[in-house]
Amino acid sequence: MTPAYELNGIRHCYGERCVVDVPELKINAGEVFGIVGPSGAGKSTLLRLLNFLEAPTEGQIHHQGVLVTSDVSLETRREITTVFQRPMLLRRSVAANVRIGQRIRGPVPKDDTVDGWLGRLGLGGLADAPVRTLSAGEAQRVALARALVVNPSVLLLDEPTGNLDPYNVGLIEEIVRAECAERGTTIVIVTHDPFQARRLANRTALMIGGVMVEVAETNHFFSDPQQPKTAAFLRGDLVF
Amino acid sequence: MQTLRRAFADALELLWSMDSALLEIVGLTLQVTLVALTIALLLGIPIGAAIGLARRLPGRAFLVPLIYTGMGLPPVVVGLFTYLLLSNQGPIGGLGWLFTPAGMIMAQTIIAFPLVLGLTMAAVQSVDPDLPIQMRALGATRRQVALTTLVESRIGVTAAVVAAYGSIISEVGAVMLVGGNIEGETRVLTTAIVLETRKGNFALALALGIILLGLAFLTNLVFHRLQVRQGGP
Numbered sequence: 318m319t320p321a322y323e324l325n326g327i328r329h330c331y332g333e334r335c336v337v338d339v340p341e342l343k344i345n346a347g348e349v350f351g352i353v354g355p356s357g358a359g360k361s362t363l364l365r366l367l368n369f370l371e372a373p374t375e376g377q378i379h380h381q382g383v384l385v386t387s388d389v390s391l392e393t394r395r396e397i398t399t400v401f402q403r404p405m406l407l408r409r410s411v412a413a414n415v416r417i418g419q420r421i422r423g424p425v426p427k428d429d430t431v432d433g434w435l436g437r438l439g440l441g442g443l444a445d446a447p448v449r450t451l452s453a454g455e456a457q458r459v460a461l462a463r464a465l466v467v468n469p470s471v472l473l474l475d476e477p478t479g480n481l482d483p484y485n486v487g488l489i490e491e492i493v494r495a496e497c498a499e500r501g502t503t504i505v506i507v508t509h510d511p512f513q514a515r516r517l518a519n520r521t522a523l524m525i526g527g528v529m530v531e532v533a534e535t536n537h538f539f540s541d542p543q544q545p546k547t548a549a550f551l552r553g554d555l556v557f
Numbered sequence: 558m559q560t561l562r563r564a565f566a567d568a569l570e571l572l573w574s575m576d577s578a579l580l581e582i583v584g585l586t587l588q589v590t591l592v593a594l595t596i597a598l599l600l601g602i603p604i605g606a607a608i609g610l611a612r613r614l615p616g617r618a619f620l621v622p623l624i625y626t627g628m629g630l631p632p633v634v635v636g637l638f639t640y641l642l643l644s645n646q647g648p649i650g651g652l653g654w655l656f657t658p659a660g661m662i663m664a665q666t667i668i669a670f671p672l673v674l675g676l677t678m679a680a681v682q683s684v685d686p687d688l689p690i691q692m693r694a695l696g697a698t699r700r701q702v703a704l705t706t707l708v709e710s711r712i713g714v715t716a717a718v719v720a721a722y723g724s725i726i727s728e729v730g731a732v733m734l735v736g737g738n739i740e741g742e743t744r745v746l747t748t749a750i751v752l753e754t755r756k757g758n759f760a761l762a763l764a765l766g767i768i769l770l771g772l773a774f775l776t777n778l779v780f781h782r783l784q785v786r787q788g789g790p
Contacts (some may be wrong), residue, residue, distance in 0.1 A: 368694050395696035405691040407709055417705075418695045467696065 319382040321346045321471055321503040322367060327376035329362055329527075336362045337373070338527045346381070347501040349493070351518030351535065353511050355556065359527035360507040364473045367505060368399045381470075395422060398469045402476040404460035411435070411451070411459055412444040418467035434462040439488065454485030461489060465496060472496065474506040478513065490517055511551060515539055523547050525556055564763030571764050578741075583768065586745040589658055590726045593665035597721055601673025602714060606707045608674075609681025610689075624678065627671025632664075632724075636731030639664040643735065656737040661745070664731040669721040676720055680713025681706055715784045719777060726773055746772075 372387035729747035736743030753762035
């Protein structure tokens with residue numbers, strides 16, 4: 318099966334400072350790929366590269382076997398979406414926010430996709446509520462619904478549960494698992510919480526200082542880390 | 558107090574009588590104000606939004622203070638400038654706009670445009686800088702990002718409309734110079750107030766002032782309703 322992403326010689330620098338330096342990385346289609354690491358490790362920047370929001374300073378990214386250049390096509394971009402740590406909702410109703418991805422793509426289909434997602438995410442009664450009345454957890458679930466409504470083939474999650482309570486974390490993780498299992502969506506989740514990666518990811522990577530220290534099957538990553546830095550990170554030691 | 562009380566009585570009587578000269582003045586005031594406002598909005602909102610979105614625009618450090626200065630243009634100076642442009646020897650004197658409503662509209666547009674421009678720019682800039690990234694991540698084109706940001710700043714943009722409207726309808730220096738306060742042709746509420754005050758008809762002048770405030774209030778009621786509907790406070 319063609320991998321969702323193949324990265325070769327990727328470096329992304331702001332002036333002298335290189336925040337991502339990944340000589341080689343493959344992300345399989347339909348897997349949940351977890352990236353853990355301390356803040357400032359370049360995890361979020363890597364996600365922006367994978368969403369083609371920025372072009373890397375150096376190197377090549379193949380998406381589903383096709384080399385993507387800096388003038389990435391709209392179709393390719395619209396197969397991928399990101400849920401960021403902050404939900405970034407528009408000052409409109411919940412339903413209008415969830416529909417925005419469809420509206421961007423053309424006329425909104427008259428079906429019950431939006432209602433369906435609102436229901437699955439426990440937002441059923443809130444369709445007409447203005448977003449400013451939502452709690453943090455509800456707002457983030459709206460952001461997740463907004464991403465899933467457009468049926469992405471790749472879903473990028475950047476600390477999606479960073480500020481949330483255990484109930485909301487559980488709900489969001491459940492949806493992520495189901496999305497991957499039912500529709501085969503490729504999911505890349507960046508998290509500072511190794512336990513979240515352990516719960517969700519097929520493979521987990523540790524990123525420090527822009528570099529992938531270790532990439533392994535999640536079981537091995539946690540039970541038998543090959544790199545001393547991984548072991549230290551999992552022990553909760555300060556690594557850099 | 559006496560004068561004020563008489564003024565209110567006169568104002569009511571004037572309105573009640575639907576005096577044709579008064580209606581003409583009110584009509585022209587609204588016409589000049591709304592046409593100038595419309596032109597200023599059509600130019601100011603898109604340009605203001607474009608500058609607000611282009612956070613790395615070269616020359617920005619110079620352009621933004623220039624716009625802010627424009628927001629505080631002394632109307633009488635604008636009037637003088639427009640007068641010179643439109644006078645017989647002026648570069649566009651051939652238009653024959655001096656002492657006509659068209660000339661007054663031109664002056665008012667020059668006053669309102671920087672206000673709309675600057676406040677729209679500020680409103681667009683106050684939208685969360687991460688919103689464009691989120692919109693792009695949802696598959697938006699550049700155009701869609703710009704439009705969404707502008708719609709998101711609509712409460713601030715409505716404030717720009719209100720500020721421009723208020724500054725035009727209450728403006729006197731420029732319309733006096735360019736229009737000339739000719740009865741039945743270029744007399745608007747503000748210039749009529751000046752004239753009646755000079756003639757010592759304080760009650761009538763105040764009555765006109767009350768009508769002016771009433772007009773401004775009614776229009777702002779409409780603007781505010783719009784703002785509330787858009788999810789404002």
